[in-house]
Structures are given as C-alpha cells and as structure tokens.
Amino acid sequence: MADPNAHRLWIQEALNLQLSTPDDRTLGQRLYDALRSGIQQGQLSTGHALPSSRQLAASLGIGRNTVLGAIDRLVAEGFLVSRQGAGVFVAEWQWDPQARKVADHTAPVALSRRGERLLDFSASSSERHLAFAPGVPALDRFPRERWQRLLRRHQQRAPIDWFDYQNAGGVSSLRDALCDYLQLSRSVRCRPEQILITQGAQQGFELIARLLADVGDSVLMEEPGYGGAQACFASAGLTLQTVEVDEDGMNVASLAAETPSPKLIYLTPSHQYPRGATLPLSRRTALLAIAQQHGAWIIEDDYDSEFRYSSAPIASLQGLMDDAPVIYVGTFSKVLYPGLRLGYLVLPPSLVDSFRRINARLHREGQYVAQAALADFISEGHFSRHVARMRKCYRSRQAALRRALAPAVARGLELSSGHAGMHLVAYLESHEMERELVRQGNEAGLRLSALSGYYWRKPGQPGLVLGYAGANENDIDRAGRWLSDAWLSIAREVTKEKTPYEHRKGKNAGG
Numbered sequence: 001m002a003d004p005n006a007h008r009l010w011i012q013e014a015l016n017l018q019l020s021t022p023d024d025r026t027l028g029q030r031l032y033d034a035l036r037s038g039i040q041q042g043q044l045s046t047g048h049a050l051p052s053s054r055q056l057a058a059s060l061g062i063g064r065n066t067v068l069g070a071i072d073r074l075v076a077e078g079f080l081v082s083r084q085g086a087g088v089f090v091a092e093w094q095w096d097p098q099a100r101k102v103a104d105h106t107a108p109v110a111l112s113r114r115g116e117r118l119l120d121f122s123a124s125s126s127e128r129h130l131a132f133a134p135g136v137p138a139l140d141r142f143p144r145e146r147w148q149r150l151l152r153r154h155q156q157r158a159p160i161d162w163f164d165y166q167n168a169g170g171v172s173s174l175r176d177a178l179c180d181y182l183q184l185s186r187s188v189r190c191r192p193e194q195i196l197i198t199q200g201a202q203q204g205f206e207l208i209a210r211l212l213a214d215v216g217d218s219v220l221m222e223e224p225g226y227g228g229a230q231a232c233f234a235s236a237g238l239t240l241q242t243v244e245v246d247e248d249g250m251n252v253a254s255l256a257a258e259t260p261s262p263k264l265i266y267l268t269p270s271h272q273y274p275r276g277a278t279l280p281l282s283r284r285t286a287l288l289a290i291a292q293q294h295g296a297w298i299i300e301d302d303y304d305s306e307f308r309y310s311s312a313p314i315a316s317l318q319g320l321m322d323d324a325p326v327i328y329v330g331t332f333s334k335v336l337y338p339g340l341r342l343g344y345l346v347l348p349p350s351l352v353d354s355f356r357r358i359n360a361r362l363h364r365e366g367q368y369v370a371q372a373a374l375a376d377f378i379s380e381g382h383f384s385r386h387v388a389r390m391r392k393c394y395r396s397r398q399a400a401l402r403r404a405l406a407p408a409v410a411r412g413l414e415l416s417s418g419h420a421g422m423h424l425v426a427y428l429e430s431h432e433m434e435r436e437l438v439r440q441g442n443e444a445g446l447r448l449s450a451l452s453g454y455y456w457r458k459p460g461q462p463g464l465v466l467g468y469a470g471a472n473e474n475d476i477d478r479a480g481r482w483l484s485d486a487w488l489s490i491a492r493e494v495t496k497e498k499t500p501y502e503h504r505k506g507k508n509a510g511g
C-alpha cells in the first residue's frame with residue numbers, strides 16, 4: 001500500500017497546481033471544483049485520506065475557513081466522509097457512467113502499420129506461466145543474497161559521476177571481466193574496448209539494424225527463428241529473407257540465387273532458436289564467405305551457449321578468423337535473469353566509436369551500479385559457479401519433463417534432442433493438433449508456445465516449444481503429465497478418425 005503521507009503531499013501539489021492560475025471563481029469554489037473533479041475522474045479514489053485542513057490551508061496559501069467550507073460541502077454531498085479523530089476520506093462513491101467513459105483508456109486506437117505488425121509479436125497477457133515458458137531461467141535459484149551484497153557494495157562506493165548521463169560504453173571493470181570470459185569460454189577475439197554494454201540483446205539488435213542497414217535493405221534470418229529479432233528487423237523497415245533451418249541449422253546452400261544481396265545475416269549458430277541445431281564448421285565458413293562476398297554483417301546471437309549438457313560449448317563464429325565480419329551479441333537474461341536488462345555487443349574496432357556514441361544518443365546508458373556488481377559477480381567466480389549449478393538444475397528439469405512425457409513419446413510424440421538450452425521442441429502431426437493443445441493448455445493455465453508462431457512465413461511446421469528451465473521439477477512434472485495426457489487423447493481421436501493412426505516418422509529435422 002502506498003505511503004499515505006506521500007499521497008497527501010501529492011494531493012497538496014496537485015491542488016496547488018490547479019489553484020495557481022487565476023480565474024473568476026472564488027478560491028473556495030475552485031478548491032471545491034478541483035476536489036470534486038478529482039474524485040469523479042477517479043484520481044482520488046475511495047478511502048484516500050485528504051491532508052488536514054490546516055495542512056491544506058498552509059500549503060495552498062489560503063484561509064483555513066475557505067478549506068473547511070469546501071470540505072464541508074463535499075461531505076454534505078457525500079463525496080467525502082469525515083471520521084472523528086482520523087481525518088477526512090474519499091467516500092465510497094458510485095461511478096457516474098459518463099465519468100467512467102472519460103476514464104476508459106482501453107478503446108481501440110489506430111496504430112501505424114508498423115505498430116500493427118509489431119502487435120502480432122507482442123504477448124497480450126502479462127500472466128506468468130512458468131512451466132513451459134520458453135527462455136525463462138530458474139529465477140528461484142538465483143543467488144539473490146550474494147547479488148544484493150554486491151549491489152550494496154557498489155551502491156555505497158559509486159562515484160558521483162555514475163549518477164550523471166553516461167557514454168563510456170559500459171563500466172570498464174565489466175568489460176574487462178566479460179572480455180576474459182568471452183576469450184576463454186567462447187573463443188571470441190576481442191579487447192575490452194570492443195565491448196558495448198546494452199540493455200539486453202534486443203537493444204543490441206536494434207542498434208545494429210538502425211546503424212548498419214537502411215529501410216528496404218535485406219536481412220537473412222533463420223526460419224523458424226527468434227521473434228524478438230524478427231520484430232526488431234521488421235520495425236526497422238528491413239526486408240526479412242528467411243533461410244530454411246535443417247538438422248544442422250541455417251541451410252545457407254538453400255538460398256535462392258536471386259536472393260537480394262543481404263546487408264545483415266542474423267543467426268543463432270551455437271544453438272539454433274528454437275529448433276536446437278548447432279551450425280557445423282563447413283556452414284560457418286560458407287557463411288563467412290557469403291558475408292564477405294556481399295559486404296554483409298553477420299549477427300551472431302549467442303543467447304544460451306552456457307547450457308550444454310553433453311559436450312563443451314562450441315567456439316564462436318566471431319572467433320573463427322581475424323577481422324570476421326561478425327558482431328557477437330550476448331545477454332545476461334538467460335544466465336542471470338531477464339529483468340536485469342543487461343547484454344552486450346562485441347564490435348569490430350572500426351564500429352566501436354559510432355555504436356557507442358549513437359547508443360548514448362538513442363538509448364542513454366545506465367545501470368552502472370548493477371554493471372559494477374556484475375563485474376565482481378564474474379571475476380569473483382560466482383558467475384561460473386552459478387552457470388555450473390544451473391546446468392545441473394536444467395539437466396534435471398529436462399529429465400523430469402521427458403519422464404512426464406514418456407507415455408506420449410512411447411505412442412509417437414517426437415521430441416528434440418535437448419543436448420543444450422532451456423527448452424525442448426515437441427513436433428506435432430498437424431496445425432489443428434497444435435491449435436487444440438494450445439487452446440486446452442490455456443484453459444488449464446499453461447502457456448504453450450506454438451512452433452508455427454516462430455515462422456516468419458506462415459504456416460510453418462506445427463509443434464510446441466516447451467521451456468523447462470523456469471519451473472521446479474514438481475511443476476514441470478505436473479505440466480508434462482498434463483501435456484502427455486492431452487496429446488494422447490487427441491492422438492486417440494485422430495486414430496479413431498483414420499485407422500490405423502499413422503504417425504509420420506522421421507519428418508522432423510533439428511536438434
């Protein structure tokens with residue numbers, strides 16, 4: 001509940017503002033009108049306490065009797081109630097339907113064409129359905145106390161400059177720590193100066209799209225692919241050219257000869273999102289050659305490479321050669337938590353200064369205290385310990401999901417290999433089945449993500465993207481058993497309709 005003192009102050013300020021411009025009405029009438037319209041418009045709602053008449057008179061610079069006169073009128077009319085010894089409060093009040101109309105901000109408003117397109121990518125609900133939500137890490141396992149200690153340490157030590165506007169590209173200790181980590185763990189070729197800290201990978205994509213491509217330029221993207229990147233490129237006015245994904249990831253050889261020369265090539269080579277393949281070396285070198293041939297930039301989105309379960313992380317595409325035409329994009333949304341809004345770009349030296357300056361202009365930098373805490377989190381070893389713990393945790397959560405889905409798998413439900421990452425893909429027979437499972441899931445309080453929704457060109461392949469990292473094993477087990485039963489009962493219906501039920505085996509590629 002909001003602090004009542006702060007609220008009283010706010011009322012005083014609002015009234016002050018309203019009475020500060022002179023007009024023909026008496027002060028008492030104006031105070032009465034201002035209070036009454038605040039109550040009718042809902043800014044002052046039932047139960048709100050008014051400042052005392054003495055406080056109001058002093059802060060508004062008017063006589064106390066004037067204040068008492070206005071308040072008495074509103075009490076008499078039933079807008080306010082006076083409680084002996086407690087003060088004056090906004091009364092329980094029936095909304096005037098006309099006033100409600102004024103306060104209704106939900107009526108549809110015409111958006112731009114770009115806005116309408118973006119709405120398609122934007123979730124309509126803010127509810128949290130953790131079982132199956134793709135890309136959500138184990139928030140319950142984040143070491144909050146340690147993180148709080150580091151934040152406190154840096155909050156206390158923060159130089160006064162950190163409260164000013166920033167344009168350094170990020171706190172230097174974080175860029176140093178990240179540089180060490182990326183060189184060792186991801187074979188990224190970089191120096192700390194090449195790192196630009198952003199508010200998440202999404203802001204990195206935005207910058208790249210706006211700084212390196214013009215409206216109408218073409219960007220090659222994996223199909224299916226990451227909706228956040230699709231939305232960003234589409235809203236920047238770029239033309240999305242989709243490239244089919246097979247069991248080895250982006251199939252560069254499938255590009256039609258007449259495909260327009262791309263300015264950007266976006267992909268997730270370590271762990272294709274959402275299907276899970278790892279791009280082999282031969283395709284990586286082919287891709288580098290294509291980028292060089294067209295003078296295009298590759299955007300390497302390395303969003304979750306820390307979580308591999310059967311082999312060491314794959315070296316980055318950026319580190320394959322000197323001066324690779326690659327911008328490496330990283331995020332802390334998966335390893336720590338998405339609400340942190342910290343990510344980074346590793347830029348070629350020739351782009352660093354422009355990106356840093358334009359980022360400071362477009363988005364402003366910030367969160368230097370959190371950045372400094374994160375630098376310590378990495379350099380003191382908490383980061384690698386947390387990653388190791390999470391790897392173990394996600395492996396068990398995935399195993400729990402597989403156990404729960406085993407009855408359906410025994411009857412033909414096909415799952416991706418899950419050698420890495422935070423989700424599995426369940427491939428489905430048809431779009432009807434996908435729609436029906438999503439619908440039933442909604443009714444059961446589970447958010448099921450349709451695989452076809454990850455396709456830029458519809459209809460795409462039917463399936464479900466099942467995040468397992470964000471929910472504990474009990475919840476995953478419950479949700480997984482629900483899904484297994486739901487799939488089995490739909491599959492039984494299908495079997496009745498076309499006996500014998502034929503499952504299209506081997507139709508699905510990808511990890």
Ligand SMILES: Cc1ncc(COP(=O)(O)O)c(C=O)c1O
Pocket residue numbers: 134135199200201202203226228268273301303330331332333338342343
């Ligand atoms: C493929 C991919 N890239 C990047 C991100 C991270 O984006 P951000 O750092 O903006 O949270 C996500 C998160 O869902 C993702 O799935």
